[in-house]
Amino acid sequence: MSITTPQLRDLLVVAQKAVRQAEGYLHDDALGAITAKGDRDMVSEAELEVEQQIRATMREATPDIGFLGEEEGGDTGDTSTRWILDPADGTANLIRGLPLYGISLALVAGRTPVLGVIHLPALRRRYWAATGLGAWCNGRQIRPATTSDLCAAMVAIGDFGTGVHAEERNRVALALHAHLASHAQRTRMLGSSAVDLAFVADGTLDASVTLGNRSWDMAAGAVIAREAGAAVMDTDGSDHTTASRTTIATAPGLRDSILAVLKDTTANSRYAPDRERGER
Structure with missing residues (x-):
């Protein structure tokens, strides 16, 4: 699936809306049940709700694009171009009340990420970017440091x-x-x-x-x-x-x-x- 710049702009709007609607679930005082899923690895009920909601939103808005979530795996669809979601990157931080966690949603074409949205609810920072469109945080274009040493x-x-x-x-x-x-x-x-x-x-x-x-x-x-x-x-x-x-x-x-x-x-x-x- 080839994605044009105008299409990326539209998909970025869809992704931002989906993440914004779901981020309210991620509060360290209302996570629901915490379940072990591997060696020192956990998932909360709230994360599952975030993934289910974003998955449903993207399936309705972009039915021709595949979807892979960390917690529930992949849907059928175009797996050469698909949404990839971590409903709460930094789960251990989240369940301990540390503010360094967030929702991470990307669009990957082939093996190349072409669009990304990261919301850090506790820090009130919302980042987004897409190929050729720059990178932004809370509406402000961002740049890396100039450090060289x-x-x-x-x-x-x-x-x-x-x-x-x-x-x-x-x-x-x-x-x-x-x-x-x-x-x-x-x-x-x-x-x-x-x-x-x-x-x-x-x-x-x-x-x-x-x-x-x-x-x-x-x-x-x-x-x-x-x-x-x-x-x-x-x-x-x-x-x-x-x-x-x-x-x-x-x-x-x-x-x-x-x-x-x-x-x-x-x-x-x-x-x-x-x-x-x-x-x-």
């Missing part, structure tokens, strides 16, 4: 892993933390990929590194950061897609220094630049 940079690192591949991921993450502790101004672990990427897009953070690439976590933020002007890439410096091994977003002036850090810390791991990529 790693020693002046605040870098977010994705959560330590759980479940499959956790041991390898955590070994690399520890090496990454150790390296940046000696070279970056500060490191942060915020607990939400959507927040990390949105904050790189608007210059709150200078860079974000996540060892992994689950589309519902990354796709919307990747579009927003890319359209803001950040470098959004895989470990080898190639443009970020749904097939990337890692999700790296940096202020343009930090691209090379962050890639150099990743080359050193990911050696002999599945995240190394010379490893084959595959859908994550």
Whole structure:
């Protein structure tokens, strides 16, 4: 499915409306039942309601576009172009009352995210972007930081892993933390990929590194950061897609220094630049 710029404008309006209508469910004092769904992984009743509502809205408004949600999986439809939703990226933060969480909705064409909407209800920040249309927060066009020296940079690192591949991921993450502790101004672990990427897009953070690439976590933020002007890439410096091994977003002036850090810390791991990529 080929999507024109006027179509992207219309789809962006639909996506923003769908997320705005659903975000009221995400209050840390009214989440309903919390259910375990994996190794130290949880889902709340409110998240399921968000996903069901957005899924229904998009099915009615865009019946020819497929849909994949983190909690309920995929619908039938055009899977080459589909909506991808995380109803609450940062679930652990949400259920603990930490304000770093949000709804993340993306449109992906092939392996390329082309539209993204992220709403952070507790922070009252609404981000959106689409290919060729720029990136925005609360109606203001955003740009990444101008930082070019790693020693002046605040870098977010994705959560330590759980479940499959956790041991390898955590070994690399520890090496990454150790390296940046000696070279970056500060490191942060915020607990939400959507927040990390949105904050790189608007210059709150200078860079974000996540060892992994689950589309519902990354796709919307990747579009927003890319359209803001950040470098959004895989470990080898190639443009970020749904097939990337890692999700790296940096202020343009930090691209090379962050890639150099990743080359050193990911050696002999599945995240190394010379490893084959595959859908994550």
